[in-house]
């Protein structure tokens with residue numbers, strides 16, 4: 001008889017940090033959604049004909065159109081004979097030539113240095129300089145395989161115990177789940193600070209102080225993560241709030257990690273994007289000397305090119321020896337040029353007078369205008385639902401409405417061994433085919449319940465989604481009255 005197969009790698013001997021990684025949105029819903037999709041395909045009768053997943057920021061997957069200029073540049077770099085094709089405009093060809101000339105062997109199929117293609121770093125620095133009106137040294141800019149990749153590289157630098165205490169990283173709650181998962185993976189302590197829902201999800205300094213003081217008992221706080229504009233909360237921080245945050249970070253000796261990937265998605269008339277770099281620099285010394293890494297991505301904004309996995313970071317005031325070690329540590333990891341190529345048309349868009357300018361401006365405006373009206377439609381409609389309140393989506397691409405459940409609904413959830421928001425999301429999915437992500441996956445103040453829904457759904461689809469949700473919601477509220 002053959003010996004029983006024994007696995008070498010088991011749950012008992014894998015990296016405990018990987019085992020511990022919490023991704024509460026994964027699992028239950030992903031598996032159930034896949035099952036429902038299979039059932040629909042196989043003709044099983046359901047109260048709906050398709051699954052709508054307005055829970056992610058995967059722009060093109062949900063309906064956002066690609067920008068023609070970006071795709072033209074990408075097509076040419078992938079297939080250079082298109083340089084001779086008269087259907088392609090000269091400015092797209094010029095950007096493609098810049099990229100190809102900078103690639104090893106003149107091919108997009110080659111590796112690049114870990115810091116990224118130099119000319120694109122220089123152009124990204126010019127983009128930052130224009131955005132902030134403050135000089136930017138291109139050597140402070142590095143390209144990464146998506147902002148997530150760049151953020152992980154910086155966070156890795158902080159993995160070190162001091163006197164038996166782990167390093168701590170302050171993260172906003174609710175938060176983009178990437179942070180809690182990454183901190184678990186790296187064995188870094190999560191210091192959660194709650195955003196202030198009653199003040200449009202702004203950052204409350206007293207709350208930050210509370211959370212850091214408590215955390216100091218068990219970890220050494222080292223990093224402050226700020227997501228602005230916010231995911232999943234859709235706020236755009238005011239300049240005054242940013243100044244207060246910088247003062248707090250200075251007082252507590254924290255490295256600032258500013259996640260600014262949604263900087264092009266600003267909808268509210270009263271909101272304006274201020275980069276942490278700009279505010280910090282304009283505050284003057286000692287703040288202007290603080291250590292900061294900020295991140296931008298081609299995944300969001302009007303480009304929405306999530307699949308190319310490209311972003312860039314600017315790191316300021318890092319100790320030169322640390323910078324050298326950081327670059328040394330990254331350099332064995334040669335990078336893909338393809339994603340980086342997608343950054344070139346983003347940081348070097350068509351200029352007035354170039355052949356693609358008008359179409360580019362129109363497409364960009366159409367996308368941003370649609371996102372703005374979708375955000376308004378979503379929030380205005382949800383606020384009419386019984387028991388639901390939703391802050392204005394000032395920016396980014398998500399709303400995070402709060403829902404007040406009756407005691408009977410909370411009891412019903414308990415019987416199913418679920419939190420009320422997960423129970424509600426499950427019921428919504430099973431009855432309407434709409435997947436709204438329950439708030440527990442993002443974190444929320446205890447005994448408050450939320451869900452996350454993206455503003456990306458095109459208006460027609462969003463109207464249908466909201467109509468179906470409204471019908472279900474009324475029935476749910478009546479059922480548990």
Ligand SMILES: Cc1ncc(COP(=O)(O)O)c(C=O)c1O
Pocket residue numbers: 057145146147148149176227230231259261262296297298299306309310311
């Ligand atoms: C706040 C925030 N940071 C980072 C990312 C990841 O960006 P990338 O696709 O460039 O890795 C996302 C993606 O949704 C995000 O919302």
